[in-house]
Amino acid sequence: MHLIRVLRSSTFRYAMIYMLVFGVSVAGVLGFVYWQTVRVIASQTDDTIQAEITGLAEQYRQFGLLGLVRVIRERSQAAPGRRGLYLLADRNYNRIEGNLSSWPPIARGDPDVVDFLVATNVGEDTKPQVARARTFALAGGFYLLVGRDMTERTDFTKLMTDALIGGLILTLVLGIAGGVLMSRSLLARIEGINRSTEGILQGDLARRMPVRGNRDEFDRLATSLNAMLDQIDGLMTGMRGVADNIAHDLRSPISRLRSRLEVTLMSETDAEGYRRAMEDTIREADGILATFNALLEIALAEAGAVRDRFSPIDLSALAADAGELYGPVAEEKGQVLAAEIEPGITVPGNSHLLAQTVANLLDNAIKYTPQDGRVALTVRRDGDGAILSVGDNGPGIPEAARVHVLERFVRLDASRSEPGAGLGLSLVSAVARLHKAALTLDDAAPGLRITLRFPQMVPAANGRIEAPTAPLAAESARRLA
Amino acid sequence: MRILVIEDDTQAAHYLTKGLRESGFVVDHAPDGPQGLFLATSETYDAMVVDRMLPGMDGLLIVETIRRNGNQTPVLFLSAMGQVDDRVRGLRAGGDDYLTKPYAFTELLARLEALLRRGAGPAAAQTELQIGDLKMDLLSRAVTRSGRKIDLQQREFQILEYLMRHSGQVVTRTMLLENVWNYHFDPQTNVIDVHISRLRQKIDRDFDTSLLQTVRGAGYCLRASD
Numbered sequence: 001m002h003l004i005r006v007l008r009s010s011t012f013r014y015a016m017i018y019m020l021v022f023g024v025s026v027a028g029v030l031g032f033v034y035w036q037t038v039r040v041i042a043s044q045t046d047d048t049i050q051a052e053i054t055g056l057a058e059q060y061r062q063f064g065l066l067g068l069v070r071v072i073r074e075r076s077q078a079a080p081g082r083r084g085l086y087l088l089a090d091r092n093y094n095r096i097e098g099n100l101s102s103w104p105p106i107a108r109g110d111p112d113v114v115d116f117l118v119a120t121n122v123g124e125d126t127k128p129q130v131a132r133a134r135t136f137a138l139a140g141g142f143y144l145l146v147g148r149d150m151t152e153r154t155d156f157t158k159l160m161t162d163a164l165i166g167g168l169i170l171t172l173v174l175g176i177a178g179g180v181l182m183s184r185s186l187l188a189r190i191e192g193i194n195r196s197t198e199g200i201l202q203g204d205l206a207r208r209m210p211v212r213g214n215r216d217e218f219d220r221l222a223t224s225l226n227a228m229l230d231q232i233d234g235l236m237t238g239m240r241g242v243a244d245n246i247a248h249d250l251r252s253p254i255s256r257l258r259s260r261l262e263v264t265l266m267s268e269t270d271a272e273g274y275r276r277a278m279e280d281t282i283r284e285a286d287g288i289l290a291t292f293n294a295l296l297e298i299a300l301a302e303a304g305a306v307r308d309r310f311s312p313i314d315l316s317a318l319a320a321d322a323g324e325l326y327g328p329v330a331e332e333k334g335q336v337l338a339a340e341i342e343p344g345i346t347v348p349g350n351s352h353l354l355a356q357t358v359a360n361l362l363d364n365a366i367k368y369t370p371q372d373g374r375v376a377l378t379v380r381r382d383g384d385g386a387i388l389s390v391g392d393n394g395p396g397i398p399e400a401a402r403v404h405v406l407e408r409f410v411r412l413d414a415s416r417s418e419p420g421a422g423l424g425l426s427l428v429s430a431v432a433r434l435h436k437a438a439l440t441l442d443d444a445a446p447g448l449r450i451t452l453r454f455p456q457m458v459p460a461a462n463g464r465i466e467a468p469t470a471p472l473a474a475e476s477a478r479r480l481a
Numbered sequence: 482m483r484i485l486v487i488e489d490d491t492q493a494a495h496y497l498t499k500g501l502r503e504s505g506f507v508v509d510h511a512p513d514g515p516q517g518l519f520l521a522t523s524e525t526y527d528a529m530v531v532d533r534m535l536p537g538m539d540g541l542l543i544v545e546t547i548r549r550n551g552n553q554t555p556v557l558f559l560s561a562m563g564q565v566d567d568r569v570r571g572l573r574a575g576g577d578d579y580l581t582k583p584y585a586f587t588e589l590l591a592r593l594e595a596l597l598r599r600g601a602g603p604a605a606a607q608t609e610l611q612i613g614d615l616k617m618d619l620l621s622r623a624v625t626r627s628g629r630k631i632d633l634q635q636r637e638f639q640i641l642e643y644l645m646r647h648s649g650q651v652v653t654r655t656m657l658l659e660n661v662w663n664y665h666f667d668p669q670t671n672v673i674d675v676h677i678s679r680l681r682q683k684i685d686r687d688f689d690t691s692l693l694q695t696v697r698g699a700g701y702c703l704r705a706s707d
Contacts, residue, residue, distance in 0.1 A: 286585075289583055290667065293563075293666070293667070296563075297666070300564065309566070321662065324636060325662060325664075325668070325672055325676075326672060328672075328675045328676055328679055329670055329672050329675045332675050352565045352665060352666070355664055355666075356664075356666045359664070359666070359668050363668060363670050366670070367670065
């Protein structure tokens with residue numbers, strides 16, 4: 001990875017900003033500590049000096065000039081650890097006694113506190129030091145100067161400056177190094193996602209974003225992106241499957257249609273024969289159209305796009321309508337269609353597809369149940385969800401074949417005695433998936449029971465319930481208008 | 482009766498106009514949107530058959546435009562876009578009916594005749610329908626034939642009401658499914674036939690003449706025998 005790229009990354013920029021803020025606060029803290037400490041040192045020094053001046057003035061008053069000179073001489077020769085500066089001078093500032101060689105010019109007149117440079121003769125070290133002193137005019141025209149050199153303060157200043165410079169350098173080095181490291185690692189994560197995206201753009205559709213497994217925000221991002229890609233992949237596979245199926249399954253009836261026309265052209269000679277052939281052809285074409293429409297409906301359900309436009313559907317009313325549509329058909333076959341429908345069960349869904357699903361289920365049940373059979377249509381609450389089931393006491397489906405019947409164009413009776421393209425249950429299966437409803441086929445002992453369990457219901461009072469019927473009323477209203 | 486057909490597929494338009502002319506209509510054909518709109522606004526027609534996907538202009542836009550100008554000519558949409566949403570969009574744009582391609586010509590004819598009848602028929606609020614000696618009171622929901630009361634279940638009543646409103650016309654199975662059940666798909670079994678035969682039992686069996694007739698290959702027709 002190029003360093004330039006790292007340095008230009010936003011992470012590095014943030015790291016630098018952070019470092020700047022941190023550096024300024026370090027300098028601020030140290031500066032404050034320095035300022036406070038220096039102030040304390042100065043005021044302590046001043047207090048000490050003041051106390052000594054008071055003490056020496058007292059000496060002078062009690063023991064006179066000689067006493068004062070003696071005390072000053074003693075103190076001047078004290079150990080150089082706490083170096084005091086003393087000078088006693090006459091009215092012309094000539095030295096009488098003390099460890100300063102001469103009266104500092106700056107201290108003439110009557111200043112209160114003076115800071116000056118001094119080359120002390122105290123100890124071996126004679127380099128110039130900053131000193132701080134007070135002057136005091138004694139009775140009798142003598143001047144007294146008491147001071148302290150400020151080595152302590154100078155040392156402290158130096159210490160603080162060193163700490164400040166060192167600290168800032170350290171912050172700078174660590175900040176830049178940390179920024180580079182952090183940027184590199186973040187950039188590596190983003191680069192991984194980038195590379196995968198580019199791979200996918202170039203056609204490697206199976207590629208996914210790298211996931212490290214530590215569940216950080218990048219992992220979460222990668223996981224959602226991967227879920228999105230899976231969804232797109234699923235939809236594309238579905239589309240491809242639909243296209244394949246249409247191509248495969250419409251080819252044979254269309255070629256059958258074509259052969260029939262060809263043979264008719266060759267063999268039939270009279271108008272009646274042609275008419276019959278034409279009528280057969282139209283019937284066959286209708287069959288192809290029905291298959292085609294069923295495939296489109298399945299594709300619609302499988303694409304899942306209609307899920308965005310789900311509305312609350314009164315499943316009870318919808319099932320009751322379908323039951324009412326098929327009731328007479330069952331009676332015609334000598335069967336009983338028993339509807340046990342709990343009222344007011346509403347699920348989110350697509351009314352068109354759900355109605356067709358119930359119709360397909362009833363159609364199948366009636367078709368495959370022998371005379372005097374019984375078909376049961378049930379809608380009921382089941383916990384938080386709702387159950388729609390159609391059962392019959394017909395021959396049922398052997399357990400091994402149950403999954404199989406949900407596939408397209410599977411018909412279990414090889415004789416194909418009953419009409420139908422074998423798409424009914426695959427539509428049911430697709431619609432169930434669309435509504436996230438669990439589809440189960442089980443043994444009704446005897447017979448087959450197909451159950452759709454919808455995972456959630458819509459509170460009946462909530463939202464618009466789509467009325468499945470009453471188009472006639474709408475038409476009447478339009479006439480009146 | 483003058484019909485305007487707006488359809489860009491030449492072959493399909495040829496069959497359609499030929500079929501309509503043989504059924505006794507005078508037919509004009511427009512092969513694209515702008516021409517269709519021109520004819521629709523400059524001539525007077527009794528009904529229009531409009532394809533949805535046209536070069537130059539969507540059929541929806543044509544119908545919206547003429548409706549905005551106060552033209553109330555009945556419109557039958559023809560479209561390869563057959564989802565329920567497309568249908569709703571077509572009806573909202575001002576279409577009176579919506580037929581998905583591919584369609585049976587008999588279906589188109591039946592629907593067109595229903596539209597023409599609607600345009601010409603009395604618009605006043607009716608409280609009673611009568612075909613021959615069959616009477617239906619829409620308020621009390623009582624049905625009688627020759628003064629004899631006929632008991633109908635609700636759905637049978639709705640089917641009969643629809644047939645009576647379209648008496649003398651061919652009513653297809655799909656029209657019944659759409660208008661009575663609001664189903665926009667074809668159930669595999671011919672469920673409508675069963676319902677019609679029950680209705681026929683009730684209104685025709687005990688009488689000399691039958692009112693409800695099956696039109697082979699098309700649907701049903703309720704008409705008073707002459």
